[in-house]
Each structure stands twice: as structure tokens, then as C-alpha cells.
Amino acid sequence: MSHHVSIWRAAQLVGVSRGVLQQQVRDGTLATCDGLVAIDELLRCYPTVQLEESGMLERVVQIRDEAFGKRVRERILPSQEVLAQRVFLQSQELADVRRHLQRYHALVIELQQSVRAVATGQPEDAKWQALDKQIKRGLAKALATESVGLLEVMDDMLKIMTAQVTVRPSGHQFAVEGHANLLQSGLHAGLKLNYGCGNGSCGMCKVRVISGDLAPTQHSDYPLSEAEKAQGYALMCCHTAASSELTLELLEASGPQDMPLQQIGAQVRAVSEPAPNTRLVHLQTPRTHRLRFLAGQSVSLGWAQAGFDDVRSSYPVASCPCDDRNLLFFVHRDQQDGFARQVFAGNLAYGSQVTVYGPTGEFVLREGGHRPQVFAACDGGFAPVKSLIEHSLSLDAAPALALFWLATQSDGHFYANQCRAWSEALDQFEYELITHADAEAGAAEVAHAMRVDLFDVSDCDFYLAGPARFVQTLAAELNAGGVPAAQISVQLMEAA
Numbered sequence: 001m002s003h004h005v006s007i008w009r010a011a012q013l014v015g016v017s018r019g020v021l022q023q024q025v026r027d028g029t030l031a032t033c034d035g036l037v038a039i040d041e042l043l044r045c046y047p048t049v050q051l052e053e054s055g056m057l058e059r060v061v062q063i064r065d066e067a068f069g070k071r072v073r074e075r076i077l078p079s080q081e082v083l084a085q086r087v088f089l090q091s092q093e094l095a096d097v098r099r100h101l102q103r104y105h106a107l108v109i110e111l112q113q114s115v116r117a118v119a120t121g122q123p124e125d126a127k128w129q130a131l132d133k134q135i136k137r138g139l140a141k142a143l144a145t146e147s148v149g150l151l152e153v154m155d156d157m158l159k160i161m162t163a164q165v166t167v168r169p170s171g172h173q174f175a176v177e178g179h180a181n182l183l184q185s186g187l188h189a190g191l192k193l194n195y196g197c198g199n200g201s202c203g204m205c206k207v208r209v210i211s212g213d214l215a216p217t218q219h220s221d222y223p224l225s226e227a228e229k230a231q232g233y234a235l236m237c238c239h240t241a242a243s244s245e246l247t248l249e250l251l252e253a254s255g256p257q258d259m260p261l262q263q264i265g266a267q268v269r270a271v272s273e274p275a276p277n278t279r280l281v282h283l284q285t286p287r288t289h290r291l292r293f294l295a296g297q298s299v300s301l302g303w304a305q306a307g308f309d310d311v312r313s314s315y316p317v318a319s320c321p322c323d324d325r326n327l328l329f330f331v332h333r334d335q336q337d338g339f340a341r342q343v344f345a346g347n348l349a350y351g352s353q354v355t356v357y358g359p360t361g362e363f364v365l366r367e368g369g370h371r372p373q374v375f376a377a378c379d380g381g382f383a384p385v386k387s388l389i390e391h392s393l394s395l396d397a398a399p400a401l402a403l404f405w406l407a408t409q410s411d412g413h414f415y416a417n418q419c420r421a422w423s424e425a426l427d428q429f430e431y432e433l434i435t436h437a438d439a440e441a442g443a444a445e446v447a448h449a450m451r452v453d454l455f456d457v458s459d460c461d462f463y464l465a466g467p468a469r470f471v472q473t474l475a476a477e478l479n480a481g482g483v484p485a486a487q488i489s490v491q492l493m494e495a496a
């Protein structure tokens, strides 16, 4: 019988995104059984997958190799204790299978001897002779040495190097790599987890372990009651997965309404100049007070300094919630915007204190969306779209992503390098940069490009961000092209 693996693991084994496999399941080209994929079926769809091509072999060779071993071990592998525990559990499973096999083998030999005894007493009865031969042939086949299934070997290796966590009741899954704790791993995978301090003192990341084992990663000050411990509760920020598979019960945020309003004092790490009229501001929150937000949301940034007016302006966060400590913002030259004036005057520098208030906004990824995702931005609308794209890539659930970015000014594609990097790194990502001085006429051009480039516009989820003239024109064009309003999310932004 073929070995079965989850869709998540299957995607890792053949090196494609989970969204691509899910799409194949939906269109019937990849069969599943109770949500699992048989290795034989996976090989039927991906016949050219070999251990060598997957990079897995190189990883193993690197681990053995003295020159690379230390670096790779530090980057990929979990701690020695966790590794030892996973190897122990796998060895236990193997020993169990071996014991069963030995018992079955002994049973078959016993039956064969009984058949022979009966057959010897009745040499003229062909049925007994045939049964004896059948057992002999079957045993020879079962004991013959066959080449091992490479995907099965890879699956066993992945179980040791990377743990798989399944969340109930949502069914979401995420991987735990290296030394990461469960909270970091879940956030990195794009899950909307509940948490606060991130260091074991507030208790907000408490979850119930349904199955599997945990290993502590740090000390916790939060006192779990004896009853909670007995029921399997633990803190995600202080534990990692000790077993290769773990099932946790926890409540995830369902949308922006579940995001608490926060006020955090952050520090400027860098102000860079991606284009003459744009500054990229990198803020870092304290390790124990991170911003909990959803991709696509905005915050207010406040700056107060003796001798200057207090300023406070709203900006979309241009980074992924999976890195909740490092927040990026694109600030555009705008004399009406007090915060932008200070940034362009050079008054914000490394170490400056900025207060972050928020998050606010409803421009977030649609829950459970399995359609191709299409993002369209006009000028500064790129900021929330960048955050959404990064979040979507973390979730790895969309079968394809496309970005159309309209610039109304000559330096409007201020982060085009990032688009190129996504496109080079990901098979399922396409982008198109369009320039037009007028946002409305540019929107019509974007709509035309979408009709040309996209296979079926009516089967995509759209996220549009930019000035009202751009967003409304493009939404109307999409509606006219057969896209239901429910598949279009919009974020109106002031024209720069």
C-alpha cells in the first residue's frame, strides 16, 4: 500500500507551493483520500521528481560535510535535544513496525508448515500443492530487496528536520524549522495568532496540545494553573515541537475586528531613499512589545521632539505581520503631511523614537480564498499591497499571484526591484509595471492588461489600492468584465 502524506508535506516533497497542489485537487488532476495524497499518486503527477533534484540530497551531503555542516546545522536543524527526541520517536515507530513484521512473518511460516503437512498427506490433491506454491511465491516476493521509494525517504527525513503543526478547529498547518518557537513559526506561516509579549509573561499565546510533544525553548514567568497543565495547556512563545507532528487547539483572529488597538514606542532603525520623492522608514518595536496587525492594515505614526510640533499621520504598514518587530513604511513627499515633512527634512534618523498607534483598516486578505490573487496598486497603494503579497506568500495557499502597478509619476515605481525579486524567486508570481500620468486612464490600461494576461478574470480575487479615481475606475471595469463585487477588495488612499 502506498505511503500517504498531507498536502502540506506533499508540496514540500515536490517543491511546489501548497496553493498549486490545492488547485490540482480542486480541478481533479491530483487525487486525495481523506485529505491525504498517496506517494504513488504524487509521483504520477510529478514523475520527474528525484531526490537529487529536490535539493534534499545536497542538504544531507552538506550536513555531513565538514565545510558546510556547522552553518547548515545552525540554520536548518533544531536543537540537539529536539532532534534526539524526534529520532527517538521515529526509531520507536520503526521498531514497532519491525516487531509487527516479524510476527506476521512467523505466522506465515507457521501456516506454510501446516499447509505442507496437509499437502504431504494428500499428494494427489492439486489444491493443497497450489496453495503451498502460492505461499512460497508470496514470501519470496515479500522478502525480495526492492529499491526504496525516494519520496518516502524524504518524508521521513523531513519529519526529523521540520515538524508539522496542525491547528484545530481551523485546520491550518505550519512548519516549525530550526530553533523557532511555535509562536514565531505560526506567525511566519501567516496565521492570525493571539499573543502579547512574546516572552512568556502575559499568557496570551496559551494553547491546548491535543497530540504530540513539546520542548521548552525559554523560561516563562506566566503561572499556568495545575488544572491547565493537566489539560495540556502550554505557551506557544516558550515551546517548540519535539515530535514531528503536533496538533494544537487555539482560537485564531477572524478579521480586523479581533485586532486590539495598541500604542507602542518604536525606534527608527533606518531611513533610506528608494526614489527621490519616497523614503522607506524602518521602525523596530521592543522585543517584548510587538505590533499585532493584519497585512494590509494601517497605523498612525507619531513623532514628538522639543522645538518641533507634534506630528501624527496615518500610513499603511508595508511589511508582513510575520515579522511583527520590524515595520516598514513608505513615506512620500507631501507638504500637507507633518510626519512626511519631518522625514524629508532629515529630522528622523537612526534611534529616533516614533509612537505607533493602531492598527486600523479592513483591507485584508479574504479568509479561505483559494482563487488566484490579483493585486493592483497606483503609486503609494503599493505599500498595503506589498504587505498583502508577503502575507499571501507566507500562507502559501493561493495558486498564483499577479501584481499590476500603475505609476503616475516618473519615479512612481519606487520599489520595482522587489517585484523583480518575487518574480525571479517564485514560479507563481507575475507582475506588470504601467506608467500613465492620469490615474483614471491608467486604471483602464491596467484593466486591459489584466484581460490580456489573466486566464479568467472572473475566477480571481482582486485587491485594489490607490487614489479613488484609480480604484473606482478599475473596480467598475472588473465588474463589467464579470467579476462579482464580493471578489474585489479596495483601499482608497489620498493622491500624493
Ligand code: FES
Residues within 6 Å of the ligand: 195, 196, 197, 198, 199, 200, 201, 202, 203, 204, 205, 206, 222, 235, 236, 237, 238
Ligand atoms: S505571548 Fe505573552 S506569554 Fe506568550
